[in-house]
Amino acid sequence: MKYWLMKSEPEEFSIDALAKVGREPWSGVRNYQARNYMMKDMKVGDGILFYHSNTEIPGVVGLAEVVSETYPDPSQFKKKSDYYDPASKPEQPRWWLVDVGFKRKLARTISLDELKAKSEQLGDFALTQRGNRLSVLPVTAAQWKFILSLE
DNA sequence: GCCAACGTTGGC
DNA sequence: GCCAACGTTGGC
Structure with a gap:
């Protein structure tokens, strides 16, 4: 079992929104590195x-889990979508995603500031590396264990 | 295959 | 809303 951190702008899709719907296709990722994590x-x-x-x-606000295998992001084929990618072909999709299921909200937000302050305990962490x-x-x-111990 | 221009992310 | 960081695009 692996662990991940996934970012979302709360105005777009918050932890409360996830709690309400239960699960959500993580569409709209248009970065190859992020896609590769989801795809592979x-x-x-x-x-x-x-x-x-x-x-x-900004910070960690809740826990979720991967609830589907990887599959092509439908939004890449929808012309009206913000995430439409004209270069992607259905027979060879470029963008893949997983569904994310709600687990629980944290008792409090574990802020980016706080995580930065604990960088010694966290060690190498992509989130707090410069310009990430x-x-x-x-x-x-x-890291998962340590972050949750801060809750 | 280099690299300037451009677009996007995300903290502040 | 600004802007640094950095990924992508496209001309050459």
Whole structure:
């Protein structure tokens, strides 16, 4: 079992929105590295730290899990979609995703500031590395455990 | 295959 | 809303 951190702008799709719908196809990722994690490395049952970005207090706000195998992101073929990719062909889709299922909200937000302050305990962590913009990134079992111990 | 221009992400 | 970081695109 692996662990991940997935970012979402709460104005677009918040942890509360996920709680309401239960599960959600993680569509719209248009970055190859993030896609590769979803396409190649994620397995049903993997743990997800749900992270709010582009908001007053960016940070980890909840837990989710991978609830589907990888499959082509339907939005890439929809002309009206913001995520439409004219270069992607149905017989060879470019963008893949998984469905994300709600587990629970954290008792409090574990902020980016706080995670930065604990960088010594966290070790190598893509989230807090300079200039990082990846929206899907791996978390080690030790990091997962440590972050949840802060709750 | 280099690299300038451009677009996007996301913290602040 | 600004802007640094950085991925992508396209001309050459």
